[in-house]
Amino acid sequence: MAAAGMTVAMLYWNKDLVDRIVTKDPWYLPIWFMHPTTAVPYEGDGPEIKEFNRLMRDPQRRVNAEAAVLQAVKKRILKSQLDIGQWEGFASPFWMTFALASPPRGWSRKYLAISLTSLDVVERPVPSGSVMRLSVVMYPRATAAGLQAFSTSIFNSVYDMFNAEKPMGAYQPPAVQRNPYPNSLPESDESEKQAPTVPLLPSGIVIALHEAASNAQQTLTKELSRDYLKNLPPPPRGWVIADGTVRLVGTELALIFDFKVAFNPKNNEQCLIYGMTTRHHTRRRGMRIQTFEKPSLPPPPPQPIKHQQPTAPQPEQQLSRKSDHSHEQQPRTLEKPSIPVQTPVAPEQPQRPPPPQSEVPRPQEAPRKR
Structure with missing residues (x-):
């Protein structure tokens, strides 16, 4: 009974899969390599040409x-x-x-169609994206280039580490030795055996590993992108x-x-x-x-908000505020608009020209003494 109940539960939770196996498409297993097919030309009044004409007219x-x-x-x-x-x-x-x-x-491949009622060999089209991904995976140049970059970087780092010469007069830190505490108890042999001994790598080796991994990752990404563009499917x-x-x-x-x-x-x-x-x-x-x-410039940095404490108003400011309120509360009187009055201007009299030089009276000369 328990086995029957578990079987019914599994069929209930996987009813979509059961429905597909019994009533819908069969399972397709590839049994041969892919081969190209001839391209189907566009029709004169096909949907592709109509859509292109709509794009060019708008x-x-x-x-x-x-x-x-x-x-x-x-x-x-x-x-x-x-x-x-x-x-x-x-x-x-x-x-x-x-x-x-x-x-x-296009590309097509032969498949073995397996269903509950039949077993047939059919030919189905293969999506162009699947062809491209398969071509990139089967092309090993990117992986080989990444491994070569990783090994080259590791070798160069280790070579430089061992062949580095210490400069003259370089500072050498003294070795510090700590004495054991007097109250410390001696450890037993069993605790020493149980304690794991993990060797620590020097910092130079860790840095070299990080640099080698980054170089390999950059090389692998570059080569994969090149392979992707090389095997890019047609539009x-x-x-x-x-x-x-x-x-x-x-x-x-x-x-x-x-x-x-x-x-x-x-x-x-x-x-x-x-x-x-x-x-x-x-x-x-x-x-x-x-x-x-x-x-596109970066946004300006936010300015810090200054918290100002409210200050008590001074007596002079209070008096000025009261006077302003009193002026505002007084009713405004309507004033008669003033009309500008233009004063009459007397006509200008023409100026006489200066008299000729002959008519100008000469100054009288004083009599000479004899």
């Missing part, structure tokens, strides 16, 4: 697609090991073209390829490069970068470049 959708492509390019540049300084934005020259991706060829059916040139600016470096990005026209956030080739790079050296977006 200017707002094109602007949003361009912004999504540039955002994907920006993320790839900031994640790379290229030091451009602080990000400032994109600048001219800039152009971008859209084209519908060619229909990709899915109906995606759009954006091809163009862009100039981006940082505080230390300005770059001009070509890019090739595929995105989903129904969801611009789904992007795949297929190529980024540097065409030109220049050190900034203080030159000013106008960008399409404002520089």
Whole structure:
């Protein structure tokens, strides 16, 4: 009875699996290698071409697609090991073209379909992502490069540690020996056997291990990304390829490069970068470049809040406040608007010209004495 109850409980909790085994799809076991299939061309009035035409006719959708492509390019540049300084934005020259991706060829494999009623050999398509992941895993160059970087770093660190020469007159700390306490009891042989002895590694070896692990991790990540780009699957059916040139600016470096990005026209956030080739790079050296977006500076640090204690108002301030309240409480009287009065101005009299020099009376001369 107990076994029957446990069986019923297991079937109840796994009823989805039982339903799938009995009534739905059978189990598929791969029995052969993958092989490529021919690509199916687009139809003249197919949904892929209709969606692409809608994208090209709508200017707002094109602007949003361009912004999504540039955002994907920006993320790839900031994640790379290229030091451009602080990000400032994109600048001219800039152009971008859209084209519908060619229909990709597929992959298929033979499977053994196992069900309760039949046992058949069928052929099913394989997703392109699975093909790419299998190609990357089966390509051992990244793992070999990571192990080589780790062993090289360890060997160099140990070699430098053993061949390091002490400089002349270097300080050597004295050896400190502590005497055992007089009241300490002698330990038995059993306690010494039970106490685990863990050897401590020198600090130099620990630092060397950390450096070797970091170098191996960086090399492995770099090689895996290279293998990923090398084995990147073609764009899915109906995606759009954006091809163009862009100039981006940082505080230390300005770059001009070509890019090739595929995105989903129904969801611009789904992007795949297929190529980024540097065409030109220049050190900034203080030159000013106008960008399409404002520089993203860090926010200013918060200022400390000063707690001020309330002070008692002085008598002069109280008197001034009372006088202000009394002025505010008095009713305001309406004043008659004053009209400016213009006083008459007398006409200007013309000035006489000065008399000629002949008519000007000469001063009388004093008589001469004889």
